[in-house]
Amino acid sequence: MTTIEVRGLTKRYGPQTVVDDLTFTVEPGQVTGFLGPNGAGKSTTMKMIMGLVAPTHGAATIGGRRHGDLRSPLTEVGALLDASAVHPGRTAYDHLLALAVSNGLPRDRVDRALSRTGLESVAGRRAGGFSLGMRQRLGIAATLLGDPRVLLFDEPVNGLDPEGIRWIREFMRSLAAEGRTVLVSSHLMSEMAQTADHLVVVGRGRLIADTGIGDLVRAAGAGTVLVRTDEAGTFARRLTAAGATVREAPEAALVVSGLTGEEIGRLAARSGTALSELTPQVPSLEDAFMELTRDSVEYAGAAA
Numbered sequence: 460m461t462t463i464e465v466r467g468l469t470k471r472y473g474p475q476t477v478v479d480d481l482t483f484t485v486e487p488g489q490v491t492g493f494l495g496p497n498g499a500g501k502s503t504t505m506k507m508i509m510g511l512v513a514p515t516h517g518a519a520t521i522g523g524r525r526h527g528d529l530r531s532p533l534t535e536v537g538a539l540l541d542a543s544a545v546h547p548g549r550t551a552y553d554h555l556l557a558l559a560v561s562n563g564l565p566r567d568r569v570d571r572a573l574s575r576t577g578l579e580s581v582a583g584r585r586a587g588g589f590s591l592g593m594r595q596r597l598g599i600a601a602t603l604l605g606d607p608r609v610l611l612f613d614e615p616v617n618g619l620d621p622e623g624i625r626w627i628r629e630f631m632r633s634l635a636a637e638g639r640t641v642l643v644s645s646h647l648m649s650e651m652a653q654t655a656d657h658l659v660v661v662g663r664g665r666l667i668a669d670t671g672i673g674d675l676v677r678a679a680g681a682g683t684v685l686v687r688t689d690e691a692g693t694f695a696r697r698l699t700a701a702g703a704t705v706r707e708a709p710e711a712a713l714v715v716s717g718l719t720g721e722e723i724g725r726l727a728a729r730s731g732t733a734l735s736e737l738t739p740q741v742p743s744l745e746d747a748f749m750e751l752t753r754d755s756v757e758y759a760g761a762a763a
């Protein structure tokens with residue numbers, strides 16, 4: 460099984476450290492989302508994994524070897540880093556054929572890649588006339604030519620319509636289901652929530668989280684409970700005395716942390732307080748992501 464190992468990976472451009480001592484492992488058989496706000500260093504990291512940018516420190520290996528040491532790179536790792544890197548005058552077929560031939564791969568790999576990405580019917584059309592969605596498929600077809608065990612995709616759904624997004628999402632999942640190692644970058648938590656099993660979250664070049672999706676939500680502050688009662692003031696004092704932290708919210712609601720819903724319910728029963736609502740809050744993945752990356756967004760929007 461082939462993993463991607465990133466160890467102490469660092470990239471400086473002049474005084475700016477854009478990737479800062481990153482260490483993580485991308486495991487086979489699952490989709491790993493590489494998530495972070497714009498400018499967090501995702502593309503630079505992927506380029507270092509692919510040997511296109513030299514690290515200042517540290518290393519990235521694929522199956523234990525640096526990209527430059529792979530004997531037949533296209534058969535070991537495929538990467539879609541920039542879908543516009545296609546000659547516009549070439550047909551989809553010729554684009555893939557040129558790649559296959561120059562990498563010593565058999566011609567029948569082209570037909571297989573075209574059919575896997577649903578491009579057979581447009582194989583003879585020039586790539587310059589392709590929609591963004593079709594260009595992405597062509598880029599993905601190119602990554603599959605060598606049937607590699609490891610695949611990297613940089614923001615593959617950017618700019619796509621819902622149908623294109625769904626196709627890419629299902630495609631990534633099918634690659635992982637075949638046991639491949641799949642690393643997909645995005646700046647959208649909502650997208651990753653539907654695609655990834657595991658998340659590597661970065662901000663300002665640094666590792667913020669390396670976690671399963673469920674664990675991320677728990678770490679980002681699940682555990683508050685919304686309480687509603689006509690006796691909000693009195694009950695808030697009781698909760699505080701019992702060790703909870705209480706914030707008053709509109710419409711006689713209290714947002715309570717430090718006690719479980721069950722403990723709050725028992726406290727209400729003991730003090731004869733009638734509750735009209737007692738709801739444990741589950742933060743959305745988007746909330747979890749915003750909370751985690753709050754201090755690391757490169758250009759935070761000005762406060763309203």
Ligand SMILES: Nc1ncnc2c1ncn2[C@@H]1O[C@H](COP(=O)(O)OP(=O)(O)OP(=O)(O)O)[C@@H](O)[C@H]1O
Nearest residue numbers: 472477495496497498499500501502503504614646
């Ligand atoms: N060749 C370069 N020279 C100088 N600075 C660079 C270079 N490449 C990237 N950077 C800077 O490194 C930082 C990280 O960029 P990178 O593209 O890796 O981030 P990203 O997380 O992929 O963001 P995005 O989603 O916006 O592409 C940015 O501030 C960028 O301006």
